[in-house]
Amino acid sequence: MGRQKPANAWREHVWLIRRDKDCRRRADSMIQRPISMTDTARPIRTRIAPSPTGDPHVGTAYIALINYCFAKKHGGELLLRIEDTDQARSTPQSEKAILDALKWLGLDWAEGPDVGGPHGPYRQSERSAIYTEHCEKLMADGHAFKCYCTAEKLSQMRKDQIARKKPPRYDGTCLSLTDVERSELDLQGVPHVVRMKIPESGTCEVQDTLRGKIEFEYAAVDMQVLMKSDGLPTYHLANVVDDHLMGITHVMRGEEWISSAPKHLLLYQYFGWEPPVLTHLPLLLNADKSKLSKRKNPTSILYYRRAGYLSEAMVNFLGLFIKSSGEEDEKTTLQALIDDFDVQHISLGGSVFDTSKLDWLNGRYMREDMDAAGFLERVREWALNDAYMMPIADMTQSRITKMSDLGGLTAMFFMNRIEGLTLERLRSGVKLDELQQRQAYTLALSQFDALLDWDKDGVDATLRATAAALDVKLKDMIRAFYLAVTGEAQGVPLFDAITHLGRDIMRERLRHAMELLGPATKKEVKAWEALLRESKSEG
């Protein structure tokens, strides 16, 4: 026996085949019925559903690429939906950046907030009424209930449970409320959330394309909040409702969702809907094998663009994680990724996002796919254009006596990291002590990350606040930034330079400086950020 690849007849149901152990077990559970890939009554529809709460992440692009390839290969369609139900963190800037980044990579979608479509709106914040309606149906059918517990009570409860070494779960207090009590509380205007009910016993079987059957005890599943007290749904409700309403047939998402799959399946069951085929994809990892994070790696797609990578190299690189290459050339095209796509070829272990192969690929694209004129054109698109050069002209014009001075003064605008920067150089002539210098970079970094709009005012405010928090003169601190950002002790106006360089390159240069000085531990970051908060509340 052993692991077997499906014979041709099985190929149609390929995602039902267990990849590891008992490989031919079929999904026969009532709640998850297989859909045929060739079922013309239900064309393949996949989706990418980013949350606009930060920079466009390479992990998003990787998941998007998989959904795109799968849909394209089978003549289906990819949808883009914006999951912006977190009012506090979602921003239009982030949404725009994510759309731009995916377009830059050459991925496109048949329906989405920018192109519309028959199942819109495609922004969850604009679908409130739909969720309310569905949530009310769940309550009416006895599958969900209002919960009036306060956040304080809940966190205290969790603390107690953890202290008693019990799994932290909602204890069901509000489950026993009578209708009279509920209307009383509503009348008083006590805020509430809506939670889903979970069966008291039994197990949930999740059929995962790559892993086969995964079992969860309902007893260990929490009574998830479906509707927040602000009236907006949580991910779980919105996601299930939208996937159904938008006709999504295959959900391919990150592995971090496996443990909430039982809740989602339960919701499909409560609504009486057929769930999509679920595929959980391995995560992209930092070098230390933890989930890829911007603390440890550049994760923004915009960073890779600014650093001068070609979009086709980036797509190719991401494609390496989903294509079994055998002995073929690893340089490939998006079309080939689509043609060769087979979800079963995705290996289950998470992949370390090590960009050295991206560098190699990018070099090959530059020397093999374009002549000198074509290359020059790409360089123009990247930086040698008026939009990028104008601010540089503005900064340099009055500082040089002849145009040939330009090279030395502006080289840093055409670099990624400052190569050759040393610890000695970074410390030369800096009046701050080493600790203060590390604090300065760290605090600037965390404030830069939090900046909604990247502009000179924000940069200015950040550096001033940093100096204030460390109780050092701005002038003394500036030198440390000149060295980290430009590699030189002086040059064009710093704030303008930082603004022009952009958030991603700044992050990389400050990270570089911190590598030389000794990266801040989590504990240090926390303590230093407290310093900043204190100083801000005083000033």
Added chain:
RNA sequence: GGCCCCUUCGUCUAAGGGUUAGGACGCGGCCCUUUCACGGCUGAAAUACGGGUUCGAAGCCCGUAGGGGUCACCA
């Protein structure tokens, strides 16, 4: 910690019970070359561990270890 997932060179990966465990990046060496790249050749480098099953195990089963994910009115 509970639950769940995972484990082939440093990294990305190939190998449907039988291969000297293959390729690629990176690293080293040699060649080409005015330099540096490119290119060519070449070297070192892996089946986490322990038990089974089998004529035969990287692969199947069990256990152990390690790593990861998740346990929010974030997604």
